[in-house]
Amino acid sequence: MNYSGIKFLLGEIYDGMKTKQIIDKFKPIIKKGLNQFISEKVNDKLSAALKSSVSVDELDTKSESNTTEIDEPEVITTPEELESYTIVKVVLKDVIPLDRLFYRDNRSYFNILLDDNIRKWILRVRFNTNGMKIELNDLNCQIKLDKSSILT
Structure with missing residues (x-):
């Protein structure tokens, strides 16, 4: 996490x-x-995915269908992406209810959404x-950070 990010979060807890x-x-x-917050979120997602297993009947139905599905590369949500989601939640916590914030990961970018609407x-x-x-x-604003400006 970079220096300004820590300074910002510190402003929320230190006067x-x-x-x-x-x-x-x-x-x-x-x-x-x-890191602990991100780990908990990842564990929650994994637990939810394991609980929602596909039944054998559904698998049989899919294998009998004539349509062929294209295997797309799996999208992997990184800790850095989840950290950006957490930072947005901290920034917007006094502006909107946090249960309206969602994220979706794509192959080329990570989205933070309002009301789970793309x-x-x-x-x-x-x-x-x-x-x-x-x-x-809505700001036509793009901020580019290179490796030298990001602290690890």
Whole structure:
């Protein structure tokens, strides 16, 4: 997580002056908290996926059909993408109810949506080998961050 992200989140929990020493002191705590939150969300998703198993009858019906399905590469949601979703939730917590925020991961970008509606996207995050690009809806604003500007 970068310096400004930690400083922003620290503003939500610490009222004093945010000096470099204070930020460095809270950095591992904030990072651990975000990692724990992301892990819990991933575990919840995995548990929900395991609970909703397909019955044998449905599998037989699919195998008997004449349509051929194209196997598309699986979309993998990364911890960085989930971290961006968490940051948006923190930013918007006083603006809208958090149960209206959703995310959808695609192969080329990560969407953060309002009311789980693809037409109401708030933010798109694109990660690649050079860094990341953040795109805000209705502002025609794209922010590019290269690897040198992102702290790990």
